[in-house]
Amino acid sequence: MRKRRAGLAMAAAAMLVLTACSNSNDGGGNQASSSASTSPSGTGSAEPSTSASASQTAEKADPFGKYPDPLKIQVIYDRNSESEKQFIPDSSYETNWNNDFWLNTLNIKPVVKWSAPSGDQYNQKYNLMFASNDLPDIFILKSTDGRQSARSMLKKLVDADMVEDLTGVYNQYASDEVKDYYQSFDNKALDYASFDGKMYGLPAQGDTYANVQILWVRQDWLDKLGLQPPKTVDDLLNVARAFKSQDPDGDGKADTIGLALQNQFMDPSFVDAVSIFNAFNAFPKSWIKDSGGQVVWGGIQPENKQALQMLATMYKEGLLDSEFALKDGNKVTEMITSGQAGMEIGSWWNGGYPLTFNIDSDPKADWRAYTFSTDNKVHAVMDFPTNQFLVVKKGFANPEAAVKILNVSTKISHSGYQETVDRRNELNEKYGTDKNDAPTIIPNFGIGYLDTTLQSVKKFEDIFAGKATEDELTVGEKQIFDNSLKPNHDNPRKDAGKYKDYIDWMSALSAIAHSDLDIQWNAFNGSTPTYDAKMGSLTDKQLQAFTKIIMNKEPIDYFDTFVKEWKAQGGDQITQEVNDEIAKEGGN
Amino acid sequence: MTKWLRNDQFHYHIMLLPVFVLFILFQIFPIYGVTLAFKHFIPTKGVLGSPWAGLEQYKFLMQNPEIWRVLRNTLIISVGKLITLLIVPIVLALMLNELRVKWFKRSVQTITYLPHFLSWVILAGIFRDILSTHGIINHLMETIFGMNPIMYLGSNIWFRPIIILSNMWKEMGFSTVIYLAALTSINSTLYEAAEIDGASRLQKIRHVSIPGIAMVIALLATLSLNGILYAGFDQIYNLYNVIVYDTGDVIETWVFRNGLVGAQYELGTAVGLVNSVIGLLLVALTYTLAYRFANYRIF
Numbered sequence: 104m105r106k107r108r109a110g111l112a113m114a115a116a117a118m119l120v121l122t123a124c125s126n127s128n129d130g131g132g133n134q135a136s137s138s139a140s141t142s143p144s145g146t147g148s149a150e151p152s153t154s155a156s157a158s159q160t161a162e163k164a165d166p167f168g169k170y171p172d173p174l175k176i177q178v179i180y181d182r183n184s185e186s187e188k189q190f191i192p193d194s195s196y197e198t199n200w201n202n203d204f205w206l207n208t209l210n211i212k213p214v215v216k217w218s219a220p221s222g223d224q225y226n227q228k229y230n231l232m233f234a235s236n237d238l239p240d241i242f243i244l245k246s247t248d249g250r251q252s253a254r255s256m257l258k259k260l261v262d263a264d265m266v267e268d269l270t271g272v273y274n275q276y277a278s279d280e281v282k283d284y285y286q287s288f289d290n291k292a293l294d295y296a297s298f299d300g301k302m303y304g305l306p307a308q309g310d311t312y313a314n315v316q317i318l319w320v321r322q323d324w325l326d327k328l329g330l331q332p333p334k335t336v337d338d339l340l341n342v343a344r345a346f347k348s349q350d351p352d353g354d355g356k357a358d359t360i361g362l363a364l365q366n367q368f369m370d371p372s373f374v375d376a377v378s379i380f381n382a383f384n385a386f387p388k389s390w391i392k393d394s395g396g397q398v399v400w401g402g403i404q405p406e407n408k409q410a411l412q413m414l415a416t417m418y419k420e421g422l423l424d425s426e427f428a429l430k431d432g433n434k435v436t437e438m439i440t441s442g443q444a445g446m447e448i449g450s451w452w453n454g455g456y457p458l459t460f461n462i463d464s465d466p467k468a469d470w471r472a473y474t475f476s477t478d479n480k481v482h483a484v485m486d487f488p489t490n491q492f493l494v495v496k497k498g499f500a501n502p503e504a505a506v507k508i509l510n511v512s513t514k515i516s517h518s519g520y521q522e523t524v525d526r527r528n529e530l531n532e533k534y535g536t537d538k539n540d541a542p543t544i545i546p547n548f549g550i551g552y553l554d555t556t557l558q559s560v561k562k563f564e565d566i567f568a569g570k571a572t573e574d575e576l577t578v579g580e581k582q583i584f585d586n587s588l589k590p591n592h593d594n595p596r597k598d599a600g601k602y603k604d605y606i607d608w609m610s611a612l613s614a615i616a617h618s619d620l621d622i623q624w625n626a627f628n629g630s631t632p633t634y635d636a637k638m639g640s641l642t643d644k645q646l647q648a649f650t651k652i653i654m655n656k657e658p659i660d661y662f663d664t665f666v667k668e669w670k671a672q673g674g675d676q677i678t679q680e681v682n683d684e685i686a687k688e689g690g691n
Numbered sequence: 692m693t694k695w696l697r698n699d700q701f702h703y704h705i706m707l708l709p710v711f712v713l714f715i716l717f718q719i720f721p722i723y724g725v726t727l728a729f730k731h732f733i734p735t736k737g738v739l740g741s742p743w744a745g746l747e748q749y750k751f752l753m754q755n756p757e758i759w760r761v762l763r764n765t766l767i768i769s770v771g772k773l774i775t776l777l778i779v780p781i782v783l784a785l786m787l788n789e790l791r792v793k794w795f796k797r798s799v800q801t802i803t804y805l806p807h808f809l810s811w812v813i814l815a816g817i818f819r820d821i822l823s824t825h826g827i828i829n830h831l832m833e834t835i836f837g838m839n840p841i842m843y844l845g846s847n848i849w850f851r852p853i854i855i856l857s858n859m860w861k862e863m864g865f866s867t868v869i870y871l872a873a874l875t876s877i878n879s880t881l882y883e884a885a886e887i888d889g890a891s892r893l894q895k896i897r898h899v900s901i902p903g904i905a906m907v908i909a910l911l912a913t914l915s916l917n918g919i920l921y922a923g924f925d926q927i928y929n930l931y932n933v934i935v936y937d938t939g940d941v942i943e944t945w946v947f948r949n950g951l952v953g954a955q956y957e958l959g960t961a962v963g964l965v966n967s968v969i970g971l972l973l974v975a976l977t978y979t980l981a982y983r984f985a986n987y988r989i990f
Contacts, residue, residue: 366932425824426845428845428932428933428934429819429823429842429844429934434819639948640945640948640949643757643933643936643948643949646933647934647936650933650934651934654934656934672756
């Protein structure tokens with residue numbers, strides 16, 4: 104039950120970000136979200152010049168050029184029954200408003216090569232088409248099982264000469280807006296799609312930075328005890344001590360703890376300890392690059408020792424729940440609900456879950472988010488923002504169509520077309536905000552800034568400070584601003600439901616937006632034979648060793664024993680295989 | 692054949708047919724799935740189409756340094772459960788059988804039987820609360836004996852006894868019912884004869900009741916050996932935690948955690964196959980022993 108609530112809260116939180124791109128008619132799951140972009144190319148060319156349609160050569164290098172004759176493109180669809188429920192009546196993959204729009208805009212006519220229900224059926228067909236070399240003209244390349252990265256799949260297709268080189272058409276046709284997005288990340292996503300200097304796919308680029316783990320603190324407790332919000336790990340320790348011993352809830356009983364923590368404390372979600380590890384430059388659940396450029400497992404690096412030492416000290420002093428190892432996140436939520444904990448480390452959406460239970464039951468509870476570190480920088484390892492590519496089958500006569508499609512869909516996502524904006528309003532009026540047209544060509548594929556959400560937050564703050572006007576907001580941003588933020592700004596507690604959104608944005612995301620971020624990319628996402636066979640028990644071992652050290656059942660030097668065992672029991676071999684695999688993919 | 696058709700028992704065979712077909716369809720036919728234990732499973736190719744991998748899964752199991760710890764835990768916990776669930780219900784049944792107050796006997800029977808119907812997910816939640824450092828047990832121990840709180844579920848000393856005893860508490864009512872049924876089937880003239888011979892109550896239990904249900908005891912004991920390598924996934928998964936992996940991690944939980952990483956269906960099948968084979972051998976062995984030495988024919 105509680106799990107489901109967590110899921111709902113997360114989905115609701117995700118919706119917040121996603122509604123930011125509600126203008127995208129390609130379906131709700133677009134990766135790029137609310138954008139600050141008002142790129143120059145985004146105006147003016149909504150109606151492409153028809154004079155160009157006279158000859159094929161005349162439309163050359165026009166990023167939004169309309170084809171003179173209808174261009175048929177074979178596509179495939181992953182049919183998610185949940186999102187299909189939200190289609191308006193008579194809207195199907197074959198005929199829908201989006202198809203008409205694309206026909207009008209680019210004269211592109213998608214032809215459904217095949218479609219299959221999400222899950223096993225789709226995955227089977229999807230993998231079979233590679234084996235039988237029967238690809239659609241344009242499709243999204245992504246991992247269906249998480250066992251190999253999208254990049255290693257792309258590499259295989261490149262080696263088998265099954266996909267087109269897009270370097271030339273990208274340089275010729277990509278719109279300024281699209282180029283701007285990729286450049287905002289130093290074109291690293293493009294490099295990720297390239298082998299030997301040739302680019303074989305258009306990479307997706309997701310909004311990533313908002314997922315940094317942060318510290319949530321009860322401001323009312325801080326104020327009561329006259330403390331400052333923690334900025335360093337030492338501050339954190341001191342605040343935790345005060346929360347434990349100085350009776351912050353004022354009931355005369357020593358029933359509070361310093362920091363709420365769950366048994367899976369190395370996984371980022373809520374009531375975890377990720378920020379503490381990261382503050383010491385330790386990344387216990389990621390593959391990272393060491394100084395020599397080798398990829399190594401973060402969990403065995405000596406930096407972990409400092410973090411473990413700190414947590415062990417906290418446990419010894421009673422600042423952590425003595426039974427944290429026995430409690431999963433939902434169980435720990437009970438402690439937060441009952442007001443026993445004043446601090447937790449987690450994600451920006453924690454205002455919605457689990458803190459909301461405490462906010463609901465205690466009108467005084469005032470949760471605020473902060474980042475802390477040891478060197479004024481917030482370190483984190485995140486998954487690379489690209490996990491899928493838009494690719495073109497080898498031999499398809501119009502590979503530039505893929506670039507044009509990305510141009511248009513990016514422009515749609517950021518409200519560059521009046522037609523799609525009007526259509527959205529029409530749908531809202533006729534069918535409701537949760538109904539959509541069926542998507543077309545490239546559903547759930549998008550590009551954006553890595554800090555799209557953080558840019559939005561800064562805009563909101565400027566508006567509240569009177570430094571900007573609401574006119575600068577995109578349609579998606581305006582929706583969030585009008586619904587959740589503006590009505591709560593003067594009296595945040597007025598509407599309890601929206602207050603959670605308010606602190607998620609104006610406290611948590613704002614704290615991340617104003618931090619000096621130092622993000623590394625998870626160096627390996629796939630798997631290898633030994634990885635499959637042994638990583639599970641090695642992860643077990645790590646959790647066991649770390650938990651025992653924190654609970655003072657083993658001394659801190661036990662970490663070295665763990666590292667030795669980890670290496671001997673297959674860890675060294677996995678590391679070797681991972682590095683070989685990365686070398687095979689050609690770097691990155 | 693024709694004789695068989697003309698046989699006046701023919702309609703009985705027809706009546707048996709649906710069961711026979713169902714049995715083949717759902718019990719015999721799916722057995723081809725155990726080949727998965729020796730294959731490298733590729734979902735798109737199906738069970739039959741996947742390539743053979745020989746004894747790879749078993750090599751993986753044997754190479755894993757944790758397997759012996761896990762095997763030891765499994766055996767200790769499941770033997771502990773087996774013994775408690777053999778002795779306690781017999782004692783309980785004999786005691787209930789001696790009761791003459793009907794309503795009391797019935798209520799005790801119902802109450803002991805009740806937890807059998809509750810899922811471990813629910814019970815584990817209750818046990819976790821009761822046994823926590825702020826729970827009722829620690830509270831009682833502290834107020835009465837002045838003991839320091841013990842983290843029962845986080846202690847490698849306490850975890851196994853808690854698993855075995857809580858399982859006993861949950862399941863003892865079920866076997867008790869079977870023994871009680873067996874006890875009622877004992878011919879009452881035997882008790883009367885014993886009484887005439889001047890037997891005391893204890894003597895009646897020892898010489899009439901126990902020999903009367905010995906067959907059922909042997910049957911249940913033999914059948915329970917089948918599950919010697921299943922220590923009870925539901926219960927342990929819901930109660931254990933990373934601290935008690937040393938004493939509480941059993942084959943099923945270990946396979947669950949390790950199989951999840953790479954969706955290793957082969958591993959699960961391979962372990963299941965070993966469990967079944969060992970279970971079958973043990974059942975066959977006990978059956979033979981019971982038949983040879985005690986002349987009990989169980990089946």
